[in-house]
Amino acid sequence: MQWADFLANEAATNSLSPEQTAAFVERLKTENSGKSEAKLASELNIGAAAFKKRMTEVYEKFAKSYPELANSENRGKLEKLRACLTAKYNGGQDAQPTIKEIHQNIPPAVPFEKFVGREVELKKLHQQLQTSRQVAIVAVAGMGGVGKTELASQYAKQHLQNYQGGVCWLSAQGIDVGIQILRFAELKFKLIAPDDWELADRQRYCWQNWQQGEVLLVFDDVTDYKKQVQPYLPPESPRFKVLLTTRLGFDRTLPQLPLGVLKPLAAMKLLKSLVDRERLKSDPWVAKKICKFLGYLPLALELVGRYLDTMPDLSLETLRKRLEKKRLEHEAIAKANPLMRYEYGVAEAFALSWEQLDENAQKMGCGLSLFALADIPLPVEAIEDDEQQEVWEKAIADLLELHLLQRQSKGIYKLHPLIRQFFQMKLDESSEADEVKTSFAAQAVRVAKRIPQKSNREEILNLTLYIPHLAELATDLFPYLSDEDLITPFTRLGWFYKGQGLYQQAEPWLQQCVELTKNRLGLEHPHIVTSLNNLAGLYKSTGHYRKAEPLYQQALELSKRLLGDEHPLVAASLHNLAGLYEYTGSYREAEPLYQQALELSKCLLGEEHPFVAVSLHNLAGLYEYTGSYREAEPL
Known part of the structure; x- marks a missing residue:
């Protein structure tokens, strides 16, 4: 066994963390014996203080095996540790028995390979593998690029001493897995079954004569469990442990360690x-x-x-x-970096999973990319067509299985930011991109129309989940809104925030509504009137009366010019401007406007209409404020 391999084994035996192992191996390498800690720290790309701290932790862990380290100065500790390890490596009389070579074919490290933030997962993985009675199959699943292979490799290296029967690394995407097992047994244990035997018999011969001790088998990058794993499993025995890395999600019959992104x-x-x-x-x-x-x-x-x-x-x-x-x-x-173990760029890694999806799942992925980076409500049970509901359910299940979609809770899902970008890229490449975006915009508008001008607590709770997605529509997908629906998402977002007294959040949406409507529909359109009234109403609520007045006046003049003097929108504009004048104490200006609004609403809507009742009430209120009680009472 080479000195570097021996040091790695010792690190695993003494339960050193990846950071501690790096410092320990670098410090104890023969060629580094004359280098300072500062120099070694620089080579590890860490500070001198951090390097010193890690080595102190190393000495503390080794002191359990070598008590003499506990009472030494730092320099003395290094020399004593080196002497103890050298004696052990050479099989000296005062050392522990020489460790026998553990056969393994773990993929070698690549230059500057870094492994951070997975300490908890490594512990869980070891616990799962050790607690299983027979064959322990633990799926380290996750989307492309999340570090499944790196976690399995790091685990195998850190726990090499636990597997005296060897660590056999098998590439599920390489040559036949059975052939890989035979080659490992032949090279490491000199086990050669007769050539005229069937492959299954030769494989069985290897399992029966495998070196004693616990064995770790790693099936890397599994895409088809039945073809790539099941036929090659060892006989049921507590000493054989099996670890998979896969993008797939299995059911609960197979113990799993889901692997997410880093903290x-x-x-x-x-x-x-x-x-x-x-x-x-x-x-x-x-x-x-x-x-x-x-x-x-x-x-x-x-x-x-x-x-x-x-x-x-x-x-x-x-x-x-x-x-x-x-x-x-x-x-x-x-693009992939040639110095890295992983041979794909980010988009290429996602493409491997994308290619395993059927057309329906791909369409759903593209559609989901139009939602904001927030929890996505997918109420599948609300679909009335059973056949269509089943299509959706399967598409969601396929996306979940390949970890391209994350389930938050019942009916609530989420996309990873880069997967969302990948799906958007695929959508833009599609000939149906405009159709999908137009359909999404129409569906979002139907949701927006559920937002009332003033929401109660329950409505706010029910609608909050949809707000980020309506904001996404208003920000990036407004070109796909019909002219009729153009102002809807902006207006309703403004109402949602204004109704809660969140005026600063409401103002940008109502301002954008005015500008966008002017730019797209021109200066002469009824939507302009509505947009101006809404923005003016916000300014009135916040006490910015000087900003509100010219907007209300513009809305009134434009509504008369576009729709004539007799139209409900004109009545509403008269009513709004009158209300502002009343707020500011300009009662003489308010009275004739209220009167006009009342007469016009009666004429247009009839005597029995809610807006007529409101007009009567507000005019009465004005008379009450001015002390004209006789005029107020009949109203």
Whole structure:
């Protein structure tokens, strides 16, 4: 066994973390014996203080096996630890028995390979594998680029000592898995079954004569369990442990360890391990924005980190803007890095899963990309057509199985930011893109129309889930709104916030409504009247009467010019302007407008109409304020 492999084994035996292992191996390498801690820290791309802290933790863990380390100075601890390990490596009389070689074919590390933020998952994985009575099959599932293979590889390296019978790594996408097993047994254990035997018999011979001790079999990148795994499983025995990495989701009969994206702090840690720390310190908030934009996906983070390392003069802010503009097509994440283990760029990784979807699931993925990056309500049970409901259910199940969609709770789902970009890219490539976007806009408008001018608590709770998606429609998909429905999402978003007293959130939507309507429909359109009235109403509610008055006046003049003097919209405009004058104490200006609004509404709507009742009530209120009680009482 080589010294470096021996050190890795010792690290696993003493339960060192990945960070501690890196410092320990670097410090104990023969060629580094004369180097300072500062120099080694620099080579690991960490600070000297961090390196010293990790080595202190290493000494503490090894002190359990070598008590003499506990009472030594740091330099003395290093020399004593080196002496103890050297004696053990050489099989000296005072050392523990020499460790026998553990046969394995774990994929070798690649230059600057980083593994961070998975300590909890590693512990869970080990617990699941060790607690199973017979064959433990643990699916490390997750979408492309989430780090499934890296987690399995890191686990195998850290726990090598647990598997004295060897670690056999099998590529499900390589040559026949059965052949791979035979080659491993032949090369590592010299087990050669007769050539004239059937493959299954030769494989059975290998299992029966396999080296003693627990064995770990890793089936990497499984896409078809029945074909790639099931025929090659070892006999049921507690000593054989089986680990899968797969994009698929299995049912509960197969123990699983779902693997998600990194936590924000771990994502920053991964980026720091690849990019000069001072560079990130100068723009920490931009670095965090980049991590968030990438959805904390390990593959994307590593690609961007390595890209930045090759572009030392590129500012983080410039890269952030370019990523937001070009998205998955930017070279930083579009192409695989030849120095990395993973052979795909982000879009290529997602494409592998995309190709496994049928047409219905692909269409659903494209449709979901039009929603905002927020919880997506998909009330499938509301679909009346049973056949269509079943199509939706299967499409959702297929997306979930390949981890292209995340289930939050019953009927609520979510897309990863980069998968959403990938689906949008696929939609834009489709000949049906405009049709899909137009249909989405029409459906969203139907939801928007459910928002009343004043919402109660229950309505607010029920509608809140839809607000981000209506905002997405109003921001990016408004060109697909019909002229008739153009103002609906803007108006209803304004009402939603205004009704809760959230005036600052309401104002931009009502302002955009006016500008967009003018730009698209021209200055002479009834929608302009409605938009002006809504914005003026907001200013009136917030006490900005000077802003409200000219808008109400414009709305009144335009409604008369477009619709004539006798129209309900004219009556509403008269009523609104009168209400503003009443608020500001201009009672003489308010009275004739209220009277006109009342007479016009009676004429147009009849004596028995709610708007007539409102007009009567408001005119009476004006008389009450001015002390004209005789005029008020009959009204």
